[in-house]
Amino acid sequence: MPNDDKTTKQYENEAPKKETKPEQVLIPDLDINIERLHRFLGGGADIVCRTLQHRSFDNARYALLYIDGIVDGIGLNTMLLGLLDDANRYIEGGVESSLYHHLTERVIANGKLGEVNSINKACYAMLEGSTILVVDGSLRAIIIDTTGGKSRAVEEPSSQTVVRGPKEGFTENLRTNTSLIRRIIKSPDLRFDYKMIGHQTRTNIAIVYLEGIAEVEVIKEVHRRLDAIDIDGVLESGYIEEFIQDRAFTPFPLLQNTERPDAACAGILEGQVIIMVSGTPFVLQAPVTFVKFFQSSEDYYQRYDIATFLRIIRMTSFFISMLLPSLYIAITTFHQEMLPTSLLISLAAQREGIPFPALLEAFLMEITFEILREAGVRMPRIIGPAISIVGALVLGQAAVQAGIISAAMVIVVSFTAIASFVIPAVNMGVAARLIRFLLMILAGTFGLFGIMSGLMILLAHMCGLRSFGKPYLMPFAPFVASNLKDVLIRVPWWAMRTRPTNIASDKNITRAGAGQKPSPDQEGV
Amino acid sequence: MKPAISTTQTVALIQSAIAPTMVLAIPSVMVSIAQHDAWISGVIAGIVGLLMALIIAAISKANKGQYFVEWLEGRLGKPIGIAIGIMFGIYYFNNFCVIVRVFANFVSDMVLDETPLFMLVGMMVVVTVFTVLQGIEAIARSAFMVLLLILIVVPVSVFILYTDIDFKRLIPVFDTSAARMAVASLPPIALLSEVSVLLILTPFMKKPASAIRAGLFGSLLSSSQLLLVILLALTIFGPQLVPMLSYTFVNVMAIVEVGEFLERIEIFTVSVWFLTMYIKLTVFLFAGVHCLTHSLRLKSKHHVLLGLGLLAFVTSAGEWPRNLESGYKNLANMPQLLLINVGLPILIALGLLVTRGKRKQGGKQRS
Numbered sequence A: 001m002p003n004d005d006k007t008t009k010q011y012e013n014e015a016p017k018k019e020t021k022p023e024q025v026l027i028p029d030l031d032i033n034i035e036r037l038h039r040f041l042g043g044g045a046d047i048v049c050r051t052l053q054h055r056s057f058d059n060a061r062y063a064l065l066y067i068d069g070i071v072d073g074i075g076l077n078t079m080l081l082g083l084l085d086d087a088n089r090y091i092e093g094g095v096e097s098s099l100y101h102h103l104t105e106r107v108i109a110n111g112k113l114g115e116v117n118s119i120n121k122a123c124y125a126m127l128e129g130s131t132i133l134v135v136d137g138s139l140r141a142i143i144i145d146t147t148g149g150k151s152r153a154v155e156e157p158s159s160q161t162v163v164r165g166p167k168e169g170f171t172e173n174l175r176t177n178t179s180l181i182r183r184i185i186k187s188p189d190l191r192f193d194y195k196m197i198g199h200q201t202r203t204n205i206a207i208v209y210l211e212g213i214a215e216v217e218v219i220k221e222v223h224r225r226l227d228a229i230d231i232d233g234v235l236e237s238g239y240i241e242e243f244i245q246d247r248a249f250t251p252f253p254l255l256q257n258t259e260r261p262d263a264a265c266a267g268i269l270e271g272q273v274i275i276m277v278s279g280t281p282f283v284l285q286a287p288v289t290f291v292k293f294f295q296s297s298e299d300y301y302q303r304y305d306i307a308t309f310l311r312i313i314r315m316t317s318f319f320i321s322m323l324l325p326s327l328y329i330a331i332t333t334f335h336q337e338m339l340p341t342s343l344l345i346s347l348a349a350q351r352e353g354i355p356f357p358a359l360l361e362a363f364l365m366e367i368t369f370e371i372l373r374e375a376g377v378r379m380p381r382i383i384g385p386a387i388s389i390v391g392a393l394v395l396g397q398a399a400v401q402a403g404i405i406s407a408a409m410v411i412v413v414s415f416t417a418i419a420s421f422v423i424p425a426v427n428m429g430v431a432a433r434l435i436r437f438l439l440m441i442l443a444g445t446f447g448l449f450g451i452m453s454g455l456m457i458l459l460a461h462m463c464g465l466r467s468f469g470k471p472y473l474m475p476f477a478p479f480v481a482s483n484l485k486d487v488l489i490r491v492p493w494w495a496m497r498t499r500p501t502n503i504a505s506d507k508n509i510t511r512a513g514a515g516q517k518p519s520p521d522q523e524g525v
Numbered sequence B: 001m002k003p004a005i006s007t008t009q010t011v012a013l014i015q016s017a018i019a020p021t022m023v024l025a026i027p028s029v030m031v032s033i034a035q036h037d038a039w040i041s042g043v044i045a046g047i048v049g050l051l052m053a054l055i056i057a058a059i060s061k062a063n064k065g066q067y068f069v070e071w072l073e074g075r076l077g078k079p080i081g082i083a084i085g086i087m088f089g090i091y092y093f094n095n096f097c098v099i100v101r102v103f104a105n106f107v108s109d110m111v112l113d114e115t116p117l118f119m120l121v122g123m124m125v126v127v128t129v130f131t132v133l134q135g136i137e138a139i140a141r142s143a144f145m146v147l148l149l150i151l152i153v154v155p156v157s158v159f160i161l162y163t164d165i166d167f168k169r170l171i172p173v174f175d176t177s178a179a180r181m182a183v184a185s186l187p188p189i190a191l192l193s194e195v196s197v198l199l200i201l202t203p204f205m206k207k208p209a210s211a212i213r214a215g216l217f218g219s220l221l222s223s224s225q226l227l228l229v230i231l232l233a234l235t236i237f238g239p240q241l242v243p244m245l246s247y248t249f250v251n252v253m254a255i256v257e258v259g260e261f262l263e264r265i266e267i268f269t270v271s272v273w274f275l276t277m278y279i280k281l282t283v284f285l286f287a288g289v290h291c292l293t294h295s296l297r298l299k300s301k302h303h304v305l306l307g308l309g310l311l312a313f314v315t316s317a318g319e320w321p322r323n324l325e326s327g328y329k330n331l332a333n334m335p336q337l338l339l340i341n342v343g344l345p346i347l348i349a350l351g352l353l354v355t356r357g358k359r360k361q362g363g364k365q366r367s
Helices: A030-040 A073-087 A099-107 A119-127 A174-184 A216-227 A237-244 A261-270 A290-294 A304-333 A341-351 A358-378 A381-401 A407-422 A426-464 A481-485 B007-061 B068-076 B078-110 B117-133 B136-164 B178-204 B208-237 B248-254 B266-295 B301-318 B334-366
Strands: A047-054 A060-067 A113-116 A131-135 A141-144 A190-197 A203-210 A256-258 A273-277 A283-286
Touching: A030 A047, A030 A060, A030 A119, A030 A131, A047 A073, A060 A073, A060 A099, A060 A119, A073 A099, A099 A131, A099 A141, A113 A119, A119 A131, A119 A141, A174 A190, A174 A203, A174 A261, A174 A273, A190 A216, A203 A216, A203 A261, A216 A237, A216 A273, A237 A273, A237 A283, A256 A261, A261 A273, A261 A283, A290 A304, A290 A426, A304 A358, A304 A407, A304 A426, A341 A407, A358 A381, A358 A407, A358 A426, A381 A407, A407 A426, A426 B117, A426 B136, A426 B266, B007 B078, B007 B136, B007 B178, B007 B208, B007 B248, B007 B266, B007 B334, B068 B078, B068 B178, B068 B266, B068 B334, B078 B117, B078 B266, B078 B301, B078 B334, B117 B136, B117 B266, B117 B301, B136 B178, B136 B208, B136 B248, B136 B266, B178 B208, B178 B266, B178 B334, B208 B248, B248 B266, B266 B301
Parallel strands: none
Antiparallel strands: A047 A060, A060 A131, A113 A141, A131 A141, A190 A203, A203 A273, A256 A283, A273 A283
């Protein structure tokens, strides 16, 4: 999509959509301008104003204003040094027509300068980390990009670790994140469209895609949905996700998120559009299909055979995580004939003396596990082992010995819990957790018939889901045979010649050349 | 934008609309009439089914993308179009209620004998209404997914039953009289006539021109499943035992034992069958809602759907006695099936032939 399109214009340093304060223009009086700028920002000790006088322009005054802590201190001081040096120097051989022109064209050593004529815009630029230079007698102010301040360094992602593969992760800084993408995809077709969302937080959003590979309709739709957001603040990409997903009420995630630049780039190369939000390392990827949530970036770094095996394990784990407790309830309550006699006797012996029906027993254990898991996330790390002991020994072994729950149920719940951690996408694991409870109720009420009824509801629901217009269950429903090469199995790279159809633009579907299958050297045979 | 379903999805919808009830109770009836030659009756029924599919698809091809009732109104006049639409609507709704009740009775007989019937009926209606609410595209995709599942389950089932199969039970071939074989083929023919649902589905197809292919393959898949169940039942149990079995395909799977750890796995086969049955119910309810909404000029399909769902729940739960037979008499009400699925389409075809000249004249005048 061309960059001159209205939807792709740069939004940086613009006033928010809902401007509540009246527009104030700059006037030629420096002191009044400084006072207005201070008042607009509500004062505060972090607003720094440094006033200077220039010898060559009849001691004309000018001022630098910035917000301490969000500017690049070293760069600012270097620039200030240059300004001071220039201010005390008598310029021989004539001067520029005005101090304003002299400063912008000869003195300020910064690659990104802007110009504003209103107090409001100048203040919004300061809030972004820019420094404002106001010259006495001028109706305009110079915006100098000095964005900086303390931010987290690039570290290994905590939520998506890999054994083999890049160890870099996104940070909370949008510019760092865009540079991480730029370093991987060095294509002139890589596009970054910027937006600002949130009346109060004025959060910068970057939409990243490869022109010619991402589908134009999807890019337009991403822009349209983002433009429609009207909210006071965006603190994380989760805010955006709930506004732009195709269906409001569904347990399934309709956008993928990642904190790995390599995973984001893989998505871009497949035709996905990436939405980066300032202040969070998690970027959103769209459009997405159900099977994408079972793919890990490591699948593409390891050999295809083990990658395929692991994918099947992940898929199986998803179904175990969703179905195992309900199957146990259904079989022990309604369909005991399915079990081999010896196992049935063993289970019956264990359940003898248990005061609760299987459904209640399973609910007790599942809720206990959910509480333990939540406690594990929230509690201080130092007391983690203590909680593990309490969870494993007290609630597990002791509950069995006390005859409250059966040992088989502990095994079922533990296996379910472990299986749920195998799913690479946390949000898909959450979906399985929620659906598990619904299926348990159905299994306890209607047995296997109830489970199948629940699965039918899920199937119909998932078949109706879309992510930015793309069917969620693709390539199964609708069936796209060419896309099956990277679903349950991951074919070798030399066989993966095309991007997934229906995600990438139809015009640019080929990603690798033909005839690259390794074969023995003829001479060496 | 009008939803669009692919030809393969249409095949899945058609087979789902026919096969689930056909494999349930029909094989034992056929074997009781044609004995060990029942499979020949199955072949005959399959051939007749293909002919019916061909006729229905040929009629469907005349529709260039309009909704069924709108198309009939345009070609045969408003009163006739509305009347046919209402007849189809009532037929699909009525059949939906019958199938729900038979399905509930089956579940009650097989696994949940103590669960109140209204709970089972309620569950089925809720699931079906929810599925129809997702729209025809979602229904078609679900049908395709279920078809994929069948294509996995069937070969596995045949493989694990292989040791119990004895082909000697099929001989002597052509031992039964032709008349008996013909009579035995009537119940499946009646059910295969349900391919007429293609008339309603064609306008939703991406390529309406491939309606013939969809009809033929849908019918072929359905009759193949019937044939497979008959063959398995005959070669495993023999012609004397099969007529005594209420639900042939379930009994066939019930004998499976793999080693000493896997037994009575028919519940898994039945579980997959549950899904196909749900798709059938969904197709019928969708067709009923579609025909009635368009015929009665109702604005909100969702309200019609919820209303019909409620009515279906009351009807299915309370209309018939508790011990209603799940047998073929209820599933294959031949006069009704043949009248609506064969008689009406033939009348429509005649109407189209009569009005063909008029349409051409009208077209010329307009141009």
